[in-house]
Structures are given as structure tokens and as C-alpha cells.
Amino acid sequence: MTLDQWRRGAGTALSFTTFGLGGVIIGVVIAPLLFVLVPATELRRRWMRRLIQLAFRAFIGLMRSVGVLRYEMENIDLLQRPGLLILANHPSLIDVIFLVAYTRHADCIVNGALAHNPFTRGPIKAAGYITNKDPETVLAAAKASMARGNSLILFPEGTRTAPGGQVHCRRGGANIALRTGTSITPVLILCEPVTLTKGEPWYHIPEKQIHIKLKVMEDLRVEQDEQKPPRQQAVELTRWLNDYFNKELEQFRHERDTRPVAGNKAHDYRHSGA
Known part of the structure; x- marks a missing residue:
């Protein structure tokens, strides 16, 4: 490895060690205190989610300050609206950190295995994040969470995108x-x-410094078609989302004009079978 890779490797080790220790402290010390001091479940979850958000922002700041990464974010203020359903592609492990750090009242659907990880189980339980064990339970919990004004973050691929x-x-x-x-x-x-x-x-330290680019797009309005069964509608919408993400990502990779997009107009998804 080059000298720069060794330097960034040390910064990466420091960053992830700090992340792990922070998870343990939140889970072992802060979460139990909140369970005792804040009996109201929803208020306790709001406080924990705010703490996690601030911790994630600090983690991003640490990675940037030690030279592990740099980043650009476009239209990020749109994530401050309440009750959003946020769908994102998932190229790397740290995507969720950026989304939670900059989304107001962020709720997440997380892998059930993380609920048993010693570094993440405490914060996940205290924050009341939704695990993906039972699809029907997930749907009910997602609806209830957004009704309370939380914004739900979901990676619709269910795993990280293949390079x-x-x-x-x-x-x-x-x-x-x-x-x-x-x-x-x-x-x-x-x-x-x-x-x-x-x-x-x-x-595994890359040859160059990591560069994260994040862009919040215009809302996609979804309407049910009563003439079609729910499964067919879900299949058609999923197929449409695949095309949408792949097309927009390709354009995002090649665009040169990075000026912020004014406004946030809603687009319609129509059940055309596309």
C-alpha cells in the first residue's frame, strides 16, 4: 500500500473503533438510563434517535477530519419534512449513517441480525427501529411509525448493491x-x-479517498389501482422502481452540472405495467 493508504487505513481503524465503542456506550450505559428516566416509550425513542443522529454526524465528521472520506449532498434539506418514505440504493456500508444523520425523526427497517449484534442491539432496541423478520409486522409498524411523523429509511434491494x-x-x-x-x-x-x-x-483500503455523493430526488407519488390485485401492483411498482433507480443513477454518474434542483415537485407513478 502507499503511504496515503496507510494513513487512511489508520484513520479508518480509528473511525470504526470509535463507532464500536460508541455503540457499546449507548447500549450499555445510555439506553438503560433512558429506560429508567423516560418511561414514555415514544418520547424515549425520540431522544434516542436524536442521540444516534448526533452520534452519526460526529462519526461522519471524524471520518472527514482524518481524511477517510469527503462527501457532497444535494437537496438534503428535503429530508427534514415529516412522514417520508425514503428509498435509497445501497452501494456501501456507511450509506445508512448519512441518511440517519440528516433525516428528521429517522426510523429504519434494519436486518434482524443487527438486533443481536453487541455493538448495535442496544441502540436499535432503545430507538425502536423496525426489524425485517416478519413482512406483515413490518408493514404495520411502518404505517404506525410514519403516522407519528417519523420518516422511514429503507434500502429496497434488501442488501448492498453489487459493485x-x-x-x-x-x-x-x-x-x-x-x-x-x-x-x-x-x-x-x-x-x-x-x-x-x-x-x-x-x-481493505481503496487506492483513493472515498467520495460519497448523495442526491435527494423529487417525490414519486404512488396511487393504488383498485382494478388490480395488490400483488400485481407491487410487482409493477417494483419493476418501475428498478428502471427509475438505474436510469437516474446512470445520469447522476455522468452529470456535470451539480447545481441544486429548485423546488420538489411530485411525480406520478401510474400503474401501466411498465
């Missing part, structure tokens, strides 16, 4: 949008060079 591959959404995001009647707020994420993908250890 250089296409986005392949599962039906979970489409089902939630259709069942709740909520517009979709898409977020495009690029990670260059590709790193922290599924199965890649943190100590």
Missing part, C-alpha cells in the same frame, strides 16, 4: 408505499471508489 451492478429492488418498499398511500422520496447514492461492499472487510 458495478444494477439495482434490483424487492417488493418491500413498493408494498409499504401502496399499503400506506405514501409518496416515495428517492435518494441516489454514489460511492467512489467502490468500497465497504457486502463481504468486504473495513481494512
Whole structure:
């Protein structure tokens, strides 16, 4: 490795060690205190989510200050609106950190395995994040969470995007949008060079500094078609979302004009079978 890679490797080790210790402190010390001091469940969850948000912002700041990464964010203020259904592609391990750090009252659908991880189980339980064990339970919990003004973050692929591959959404995001009647707020994420993908250890340091680009897109309004069964609608919407994400990501990779897009007009998804 080059001297710069060794330097960024040390910064990466420091960043992830700090992240792990922070998770343990929140889970072992702060979460139990909140359970005792704040008996109201929803208020306790709001406080914990705010703490996690601030911790994630500090983590991003640490990674930037030690030279691990740099980042650009476009239209990020749109994530401050209440009750959003945020769908994003998932190129790297740290995508969720950026989304939670800059989304107001962020709720998440997380992998059930994280609820048993010693570094994440405490914060997940205290924050009341939704685990993906039972699809029907997830739908009900997602609807209730957004009704309380939380914004739900979901990676519709269910896993990290394969390097250089296409986005392949599962039906979970489409089902939630259709069942709740909520517009979709898409977020495009690029990670260059590709790193922290599924199965890649943190100590594989890329040749260049990580550059994260995040862009919040215009809302996609979703309406149910009573003439079609729910499963067919979910299949069609999922297929449409695949095309949408792949097309917009390709354009995002090549665009040169990075000026913020004015406004946030709603687009319609129509059940045309496309």
C-alpha cells in the first residue's frame, strides 16, 4: 500500500473503533438510563434517535477530519419534512449513517441480525427501529411509525448493491408505499471508489479517498389501482422502481452540472405495467 493508504487505513481503524465503542456506550450505559428516566416509550425513542443522529454526524465528521472520506449532498434539506418514505440504493456500508444523520425523526427497517449484534442491539432496541423478520409486522409498524411523523429509511434491494451492478429492488418498499398511500422520496447514492461492499472487510483500503455523493430526488407519488390485485401492483411498482433507480443513477454518474434542483415537485407513478 502507499503511504496515503496507510494513513487512511489508520484513520479508518480509528473511525470504526470509535463507532464500536460508541455503540457499546449507548447500549450499555445510555439506553438503560433512558429506560429508567423516560418511561414514555415514544418520547424515549425520540431522544434516542436524536442521540444516534448526533452520534452519526460526529462519526461522519471524524471520518472527514482524518481524511477517510469527503462527501457532497444535494437537496438534503428535503429530508427534514415529516412522514417520508425514503428509498435509497445501497452501494456501501456507511450509506445508512448519512441518511440517519440528516433525516428528521429517522426510523429504519434494519436486518434482524443487527438486533443481536453487541455493538448495535442496544441502540436499535432503545430507538425502536423496525426489524425485517416478519413482512406483515413490518408493514404495520411502518404505517404506525410514519403516522407519528417519523420518516422511514429503507434500502429496497434488501442488501448492498453489487459493485458495478444494477439495482434490483424487492417488493418491500413498493408494498409499504401502496399499503400506506405514501409518496416515495428517492435518494441516489454514489460511492467512489467502490468500497465497504457486502463481504468486504473495513481494512481493505481503496487506492483513493472515498467520495460519497448523495442526491435527494423529487417525490414519486404512488396511487393504488383498485382494478388490480395488490400483488400485481407491487410487482409493477417494483419493476418501475428498478428502471427509475438505474436510469437516474446512470445520469447522476455522468452529470456535470451539480447545481441544486429548485423546488420538489411530485411525480406520478401510474400503474401501466411498465
